[in-house]
Amino acid sequence: MAVQTSFEELQLSPALTAVVQDLGYTQPTPIQIEAIPALLAGRNIIGQSQTGSGKTAAFALPVLQGIEVERCELQALVICPTRELTAQVGREMRKLGRKHRGLQVLELVGGQLSRPQRDSLERGAHIAIGTPGRLLDLLERGFMKPESIKTVVLDEADRMLDMGFDDDVHKIISYLPENRQTALFSATFPRGIEAMSREIQPDAQRITIETSDKDLADIRELKLCYGSDDKILALCWALQSQSPESALVFCNQKTTVREITEELSRGGISVDRFDGDLEQFNRDQVLARFRNHSVRVLIATDVAGRGLDVEGLDLVINYDLPEQAETYIHRIGRTGRAGATGVAISIVRDETDKDLQDIEKFTGQTIAILDHSASKSSTLADLLKQLAEGPKMETILISGGRKDKVRKGDILGALTGDAGGLDGKDIGKIEIQEKLSYVAVSRAAISDAVSCLNVGRIKGKRFRATHVGR
Ligand code: AMP
Secondary structure, rough: OOOOOHHHHHOOOHHHHHHHHHHOOOOOOHHHHHHHHHOOOOOOOOEEEOOOOOOOHHHHHHHHHOOOOOOOOOOOOEOOOOHHHHHHHHHHHHOOOOOOOOEEEEEEOOOOOOOHHHHHHHHHOOOOEEOOHHHHHHHHOOOOOOOOOOOOEEHHHHHHHHHHOOOHHHHHHHHHHOOEEEEEOOOOOOHHHHHHHHHHHHOOOEEEEOOOHOOOOOEEEEEEEEOOOOOHHHHHHHHHHHHHHHHHHEEEOOOHHHHHHHHHHHHOOOOEOOOEEEEEHHHHHHHHHHHHOOEEEEEEEEHOOOOOOOOOOOEEEOOOOOOHHHHHHHHHOOOOOOOOOOOEEEEEEOOOOHHHHHHHHHHOOOEOOOHHHHHHHOOOHHHHHHHHHOOOEEEEEEOOOOOOOOOHHHHHHHEHHHHHHHHHHHHHEEEEOOOOOOEEEEEHHHHHHHHHHHHOOOOOEOOOEEEEEO
16 A cells, blocks of 8 residues: 555645644545545545545545635535534534635534525535435425535445435435536445445446554454343443543443443443434534543444544443444444544453354454453442542533634633633633534633633623533
């Protein structure tokens, strides 16, 4: 593999090369090395990609390079299976497009009012990212004008098929200009994907990246066998063995998610749940708190498995093994991203668990046994006590976001210096969303921060600040 390739050699514009440099991307990833030149040359591509392989930038950079900002019309469309993935792609697109002055990137997803999305489309946007149902609705009702779209990207296409979006995707595509460029990304290539590719993107260049070297190698896969002990005790052993700053725990059932969230929470552990029952607003809030380290352990169903954008996750636990080996890869792909090593622990009754053996066959990786003899004599109560260390950070929700032109620097400015008087080291991640923002503040400084935000102004305006998630 051409390990020495640099971003400059990929024929990216000086502005985009500068942005990737600012972001600390020193070298393009394998999928970027293959996909960026092909897309810049106008080719259709079908790319095999895992989360964490840098595939978002692999299509976002060429898309951005093709955008003419002065033409205020829709030039690219990205179709994603979930709202979370839409948000993740939106974030990456804005991050990489920060030197494109005046660039408008819209997120168009279901579960939210359609009206503001229609208004934003009317005001004009360059790139739209969204989920199939809502995109189709906006197209069918004439709110989205597809004539000027030059490139369409299908992200996690296999997942879209799994979720039954096949028809919607075909209908969306039928609205787009014939001479458009089509890029399809998928982690797996079942027959349905091959068929879809043949239909919507003739002569697509196939890009396959060996998964074994880049994606799975930075993840240490382990199994923890609980035998005749309590399974929840095993979960605590797993947490104890790694002392993670953030851990994501997967269960197959919502009821299990609730049960163990309650049990750990009663034990004083910083924990929250993420499953399909949560309202969109709560989902966003839970994820923002998990990302900014206000929640240490997140218990989730597979709704969260893909499209869950978390960085710096050091541990993924399979409380239940997934039914499909592919799901296993997606789950553990949340750890060990972009160069950092992560650990994935699967909890099984015994060493010879047949389902885990099937997974090993599928991934070609051997899963070692986690030795938990050191904590084996501890009771659940002991373990919970040891694990019950609060999170370092707490979260404040601010009632203003991108729409109000609020930027990270404005929030930081309102909290520190003469205005707020807080120390910069007490401020953690700041996340600006469309209409609201989240800021992480250290526990010690949280009440000062809430009052200073409620009393002061941001961008000359007053916003409401609330301490959330308690
Ligand atoms: P993705 O596979 O698109 O989910 O990207 C995984 C993570 O890697 C994201 O946080 C990106 O910001 C980051 N990333 C993308 N490309 C690179 C690169 N060339 N070098 C380092 N990090 C990257």
